[in-house]
Amino acid sequence: xxxVNEKEVSFQAGMTLADLVKDHAASGEADILLxxxxxxxxxxxxxxxxxxxxxxxxxxxxxxxxxRLLFARHSPGVQTRLQTKVVGxxxxxxxxxxxxxxxxxxxxxGLLLADYDVVEPTNLNRQQYFVDQIGQKKxxxxxxxxxxxxxxxxxxxxxxxxxxxxIGGLFHDVHALVECFDDPAMKAAGLRAAxxxxxxxxxxxxxxxxxxxxxxxxxxxxxxxxxxxxxxEVSGASPGQGLMAARVxxxxxxxxxxxVRLLLGEGNEAA
Amino acid sequence: xKILCNGEAQETPSGTRVADYLSQLGLDASSxxxxxxxxxxxxxxxxxxxxxxxxxxxxxxxxxxG
Numbered sequence: 346x347x348x349v350n351e352k353e354v355s356f357q358a359g360m361t362l363a364d365l366v367k368d369h370a371a372s373g374e375a376d377i378l379l380x381x382x383x384x385x386x387x388x389x390x391x392x393x394x395x396x397x398x399x400x401x402x403x404x405x406x407x408x409x410x411x412x413r414l415l416f417a418r419h420s421p422g423v424q425t426r427l428q429t430k431v432v433g434x435x436x437x438x439x440x441x442x443x444x445x446x447x448x449x450x451x452x453x454x455g456l457l458l459a460d461y462d463v464v465e466p467t468n469l470n471r472q473q474y475f476v477d478q479i480g481q482k483k484x485x486x487x488x489x490x491x492x493x494x495x496x497x498x499x500x501x502x503x504x505x506x507x508x509x510x511x512i513g514g515l516f517h518d519v520h521a522l523v524e525c526f527d528d529p530a531m532k533a534a535g536l537r538a539a540x541x542x543x544x545x546x547x548x549x550x551x552x553x554x555x556x557x558x559x560x561x562x563x564x565x566x567x568x569x570x571x572x573x574x575x576x577x578e579v580s581g582a583s584p585g586q587g588l589m590a591a592r593v594x595x596x597x598x599x600x601x602x603x604x605v606r607l608l609l610g611e612g613n614e615a616a
Numbered sequence: 617x618k619i620l621c622n623g624e625a626q627e628t629p630s631g632t633r634v635a636d637y638l639s640q641l642g643l644d645a646s647s648x649x650x651x652x653x654x655x656x657x658x659x660x661x662x663x664x665x666x667x668x669x670x671x672x673x674x675x676x677x678x679x680x681x682g
Binding site: 379421438439440441498509525526528529530532533534536537540541550551552553554555568576578579580581582583588593 | 622644646647648649656658659676677678679680681
């Protein structure tokens with residue numbers, strides 16, 4: 346048996362890559378040919394068990410193809426559940442931009458993204474934006490990045506400043522809400538809003554991720570059922586202790602993984 | 617009077633409001649979420665809510681950075 350674009354295809358002795366291209370890609374379409382991860386020519390003779398990729402450069406995978414890719418990597422059980430879930434993200438800086446990208450790569454169904462800010466040159470040391478996006482709204486810039494990562498995520502943008510009183514109404518329909526604000530007053534406001542107004546919505550907030558302190562001081566701690574805090578809870582951003590890509594990234598991926606665990610019915614055990 | 621704050625026994629004068637207590641601890645009230653006797657306080661209640669002898673406080677403190 347061969348795997349061709351993550352689909353099983355029966356193997357016959359003497360088959361070449363050209364035979365596969367003829368049968369499994371519209372003629373002349375495939376110009377990227379990989380066998381077991383390496384570039385290969387049409388004349389390559391295949392061996393049973395080979396994993397082959399036939400791809401047209403620049404082709405965007407259809408929703409069905411993307412689903413198949415994710416099924417193959419994550420198992421259908423996991424993927425079927427993730428693709429029906431919507432996650433809200435408040436703040437699209439170092440944490441939020443990375444949480445969004447991680448969830449999109451994992452095949453989340455939808456993202457509701459909120460920020461009022463524009464991409465500044467000083468953001469590029471840790472946020473997922475690119476030099477050519479300086480000056481763009483973070484909401485639009487992140488949507489463009491996500492489009493290149495996984496075009497089949499339903500992305501909704503909220504280009505606005507959030508306040509404690511509107512968080513409950515704006516994020517009422519998400520399955521999980523991730524707090525990625527920079528301002529500690531908004532972090533506190535977000536948690537109060539979630540505890541008061543969003544029962545039944547999983548909530549993952551963050552505090553303490555500045556500098557280059559110990560990796561393992563970043564932890565995920567349960568505050569209430571379905572409500573978690575990520576970070577070392579002490580390292581605030583301050584002069585001399587800036588926000589740096591690596592540690593912010595550790596915290597962001599704690600947040601993203603905790604969301605996935607909660608959405609898949611894990612990780613909500615008592616503290 | 618005695619209160620319990622994040623699991624530790626503490627002394628505070630009777631009549632202490634939550635906002636007073638936070639400032640005694642040197643905390644900026646705006647960056648703290650307060651649970652008092654099992655109830656999450658609204659931001660407005662920090663100034664009005666008076667701690668009682670035996671009150672159980674949980675403070676969740678946020679530092680900046682995101």
